[in-house]
Amino acid sequence: MRYQKQKKIVQKRDKKFTNRTVTRIWQEEPLPTNPYLAATCRCHGYDLLELTKKCSFVDVLFLLFQGELPDRNQADLLEKLMIALINPGPRHPATRASMNAAVGKAEPAHILPTGLTVLSGAHLGGEEVSAAMHFLRKQGKKNASAVADELLSQPHENHWEGDWHIAPGFGTRFGGIDPIPQKIINVLEKLPAAGKAIKWGNKFVTAITRQGMGWLDTGLAAAVLYDLGFHYRAGAGLFQLLRAPGILAHGLELANKPITAMPFLDEEHYVIAKQARKE
Amino acid sequence: MSLRNKPEKNDTTFWDQRRGVIRSQKGGWVINEAIHNHGYSMMDDLVGKVSFFQVFFLNIIGKLPAQRLAEWLEAYWICLSWPDARIWCNQVGSLAGSLRTSPVAAVSCGILASDSTRYGPGTTYAATKFIISALKKKKSGLPVGKIISEEQRGRSSSPKIMGYTRPIANGDERIPAMERVTQKLGFEIGEHLSLAYEIEEVLIKQSEEKMNIGGYRCAFLLDQGLTPMEIYRLLSPVVFAGVLACYTEAADSSPESFFPLRCDDINYQGVNSRSVPPPPN
Numbered sequence: 001m002r003y004q005k006q007k008k009i010v011q012k013r014d015k016k017f018t019n020r021t022v023t024r025i026w027q028e029e030p031l032p033t034n035p036y037l038a039a040t041c042r043c044h045g046y047d048l049l050e051l052t053k054k055c056s057f058v059d060v061l062f063l064l065f066q067g068e069l070p071d072r073n074q075a076d077l078l079e080k081l082m083i084a085l086i087n088p089g090p091r092h093p094a095t096r097a098s099m100n101a102a103v104g105k106a107e108p109a110h111i112l113p114t115g116l117t118v119l120s121g122a123h124l125g126g127e128e129v130s131a132a133m134h135f136l137r138k139q140g141k142k143n144a145s146a147v148a149d150e151l152l153s154q155p156h157e158n159h160w161e162g163d164w165h166i167a168p169g170f171g172t173r174f175g176g177i178d179p180i181p182q183k184i185i186n187v188l189e190k191l192p193a194a195g196k197a198i199k200w201g202n203k204f205v206t207a208i209t210r211q212g213m214g215w216l217d218t219g220l221a222a223a224v225l226y227d228l229g230f231h232y233r234a235g236a237g238l239f240q241l242l243r244a245p246g247i248l249a250h251g252l253e254l255a256n257k258p259i260t261a262m263p264f265l266d267e268e269h270y271v272i273a274k275q276a277r278k279e
Numbered sequence: 280m281s282l283r284n285k286p287e288k289n290d291t292t293f294w295d296q297r298r299g300v301i302r303s304q305k306g307g308w309v310i311n312e313a314i315h316n317h318g319y320s321m322m323d324d325l326v327g328k329v330s331f332f333q334v335f336f337l338n339i340i341g342k343l344p345a346q347r348l349a350e351w352l353e354a355y356w357i358c359l360s361w362p363d364a365r366i367w368c369n370q371v372g373s374l375a376g377s378l379r380t381s382p383v384a385a386v387s388c389g390i391l392a393s394d395s396t397r398y399g400p401g402t403t404y405a406a407t408k409f410i411i412s413a414l415k416k417k418k419s420g421l422p423v424g425k426i427i428s429e430e431q432r433g434r435s436s437s438p439k440i441m442g443y444t445r446p447i448a449n450g451d452e453r454i455p456a457m458e459r460v461t462q463k464l465g466f467e468i469g470e471h472l473s474l475a476y477e478i479e480e481v482l483i484k485q486s487e488e489k490m491n492i493g494g495y496r497c498a499f500l501l502d503q504g505l506t507p508m509e510i511y512r513l514l515s516p517v518v519f520a521g522v523l524a525c526y527t528e529a530a531d532s533s534p535e536s537f538f539p540l541r542c543d544d545i546n547y548q549g550v551n552s553r554s555v556p557p558p559p560n
Contacts, residue, residue, distance in 0.1 A: 010450040024549035030542035038542055045550040054555045067550070072559060110384060117391065161293050176289040212288040267309060269300045276306045278313050278320035 025064060044068070058082065065234055074228055077193035081224045084184045085217065085239070087246025094119035094243070098251030103262045111251035116240045119247070123165070124218055126236030132169030132222030133232035136197045139167075144200050148207035166208055169219025170201075177214035185215055188224060195227030305338070317341055332356075339512050340505070347464040348503060352513070354460040355496055358453040359399075359517045362524035364537075368393035372522035376529030377537035385530075389522030390515070397446055398493075400514040406442035406497040407507035410471050413478065423477050427485070437486055442494025443479065453492040461499065469502025 027045075028038035041048040043060065044067045051060050055069065058079045062070040070078065088095050098115030106114065120126045139147045151166050165171035182205070189198050201223045205214050221239045222232075230238065254261055306315040313320040317337055325334055332349035336342075364373045371392045375385035393399035413426045430438035445451060461468075468476075475498035479490040500510045529537040 008450075009452050009455060010448045012448050013446075015447065018546075020544055020546040022546045022548050024547075026545075027547040027549060027552075028542040028545065035541040035543065036539060042552060045553040046555055047552070050555050054558075069555070107381060107384075110381075113384070113388075117387075174294055175291050265299075265301055270307055271300060271302045272307045272309070272315055273302065273304045276304055276317055277315045278318060278324065 024067070062228070065231075065238075066229055070228075071193075073191065073193035077188065077191050077224060078228055080188055080191065081221065082242050084188075085221060085242040087249070088119070088217075088243050089246065090250050092124075094125070095247050095250045098247045099254050099262060102251040102253075102255040103257060103259055105255075105259070108252070108255055111255065112244060112248045115247035115251060116244060119240050119243060120236065124216065126239045128165075128168050128216075128218040129222050129225070129235040129239040130232050132167070132219050133226045133230075133235045135168050136200065136222060136226050137232060140197060140200045144203035145207040148204055152208070152211060164213070165216070166211070166213055167204075169216050169222045170204060170208060171213050171216055173216060175212075177209065177212060178216060181215035181217050181220040185220055185223075188220075193227065194224075197223040197226040305341075317343075319343070336513065340509055347466070351457075351460055351464055351466070351499075355457060356517060356520070358457060358492060360520035360524070362521055362528075364525040364528070366398075366521065367395070368399060368518050369521045369525040370538075372524075372526035373529040373537045376526040377532070377535050379530065379534055382523060382526055382530070385526040386519050386522050389526070390519055393518040393522075394515075400511060400517055402441050402493045403497060403511040403514055404507050406493050407501055407510055409441055410475055410494070410498050410501060411507070414471060414474050417474055423474075423481050427478060427481055437488070438482075440478070440482075440494075442475065442497055443482055443490050444488045445491045449487065450489045451491045451495075454490065454495050457492065457495060457499075466499075466502075469499070471498040471501040474498070 025044060027040075027042040029040045029042075031037045031039045043051060044063055046063070046069075051063075055063075056075065056079075058075050059069050062068075062074065062078055090096070090099065094115045097118040098111045101114040102108075102111045118125070122128055122131070148166070163172045163174070185198060185202060188194055189202060201215065201219060208214070218239065221242070222235055225235050225238060226232070306317060306321075308314045314322060316325065316334075319325055319337075321334075325337075329343065330346065330349045330353070332352045333343055333346065336344045336349060336352065361369070364370055368389045372385045372389040375388060380388075393401065395401040396405070409430075416426050416429075417423065427438050427440070430440050432439065472495070475490060475494055479494075482488045482490075496514070497507075497510060500513070501507075505513070
């Protein structure tokens with residue numbers, strides 16, 4: 001109890017906080033008559049109205065994060081990734097979270113954040129995409145087959161049964177190789193903007209296929225985002241953003257349905273362990 | 280660490296065994312029988328008989344703690360319930376109130392924002408891991424000064440230890456408050472907390488940096504036999520009352536009146552105005 005005797009416990013730090021938040025992304029010029037209203041908005045120098053007239057959504061999305069408009073090939077690759085990731089499907093835990101919220105009559109505005117928050121995790125979620133981009137950045141200069149061999153030979157923590165991600169973005173899904181990410185990669189790798197990460201990832205997958213492992217959707221997202229020049233920190237949020245439409249659509253599909261529209265297990269199928277029961 | 284068996288391709292037995300059924304070690308509702316919770320009937324054994332923090336602990340850790348530990352946790356919760364709208368997670372609550380979100384949305388996103396590596400429950404895992412590792416080193420004979428210097432990234436840099444220093448101030452008024460609670464409830468200082476104090480003493484001599492409440496709580500809770508992940512889970516919603524206080528004040532005021540910004544309150548340092556280039560042929 002050493003603090004009891006001290007009188008002056010806390011000293012304020014001489015820390016200089018900025019008095020205005022800095023941004024390099026967005027410029028708002030005030031109306032002369034009202035400084036709280038913007039007369040013009042610019043994204044990295046481009047007027048929002050001009051962008052609205054001349055650019056696609058994909059162009060401006062790329063611009064927001066990278067500061068420059070994409071070339072045609074980059075925009076094409078990003079748009080194809082957006083289509084590929086548009087819906088995790090109704091069996092995905094993140095989608096099911098939004099469906100549960102919706103059928104339980106949560107506020108419609110809460111359906112999407114519920115699903116997206118579940119999609120933030122380290123297993124098949126945003127955290128894994130960032131980790132996979134980091135992995136591709138660190139390992140991408142090495143021989144993919146040698147990296148795979150090294151990872152396969154290493155002992156690793158085995159807390160539970162089930163799937164094994166040998167590296168972020170790569171591994172098994174339900175005990176097998178998920179064919180969809182591979183099929184999408186097969187399409188995307190032929191595009192002009194496909195770069196080193198997609199190619200390296202494919203070589204890595206070739207080396208782990210004999211172990212029953214392949215691309216995961218998080219690895220696919222990571223490789224494409226990396227090749228497009230996005231920072232690995234952006235990977236988590238962009239993955240959530242790109243998967244959002246399906247998560248919302250499946251939630252909304254159930255929002256006006258009765259609560260009986262989704263399974264609620266009977267007691268026979270909700271098994272409470274003996275030690276958890278009050279005898 | 281163990282070598283994992285080579286996965287069998289497309290062996291779905293593991294998932295087939297779990298399909299269409301939920302098996303719970305925690306409990307659940309059996310209509311006209313009981314709401315079971317870790318061997319207790321919630322309505323018969325818990326409601327009105329134990330405190331909320333005992334049940335909260337039971338749900339996460341799986342066993343009912345002594346009342347004094349639940350009281351300690353409740354006191355600790357008060358330490359993290361500041362109604363100060365400048366604190367990052369609390370300001371999220373204020374902003375949510377300003378845009379008229381529901382209180383549930385506000386408190387959810389405030390808690391989410393507090394999962395930080397600088398303050399709040401997000402620091403828990405690293406702080407507990409550090410003190411566990413430090414104790415191991417001390418028991419193997421390493422002096423405290425050496426344990427600290429091993430946390431230095433560079434020779435001239437100061438050690439970065441989770442559980443020590445604070446972003447805005449040095450020192451933490453919540454520690455003496457919790458020390459009084461600890462003493463009143465009759466807890467002894469365990470080996471983790473004792474080492475946490477020793478580390479602080481050396482740090483104060485070296486750089487005048489002091490322990491923060493995160494370091495104190497982690498060392499104390501480790502001394503109660505909890506694991507780092509249990510402590511993280513237990514403390515995950517700890518900021519909610521402060522967030523709700525700030526939300527409430529903003530939600531009861533005019534919309535978008537909380538801390539409004541004029542266009543020139545943002546310092547734009549990006550590229551100058553330019554025209555969208557014509558599309559390539």
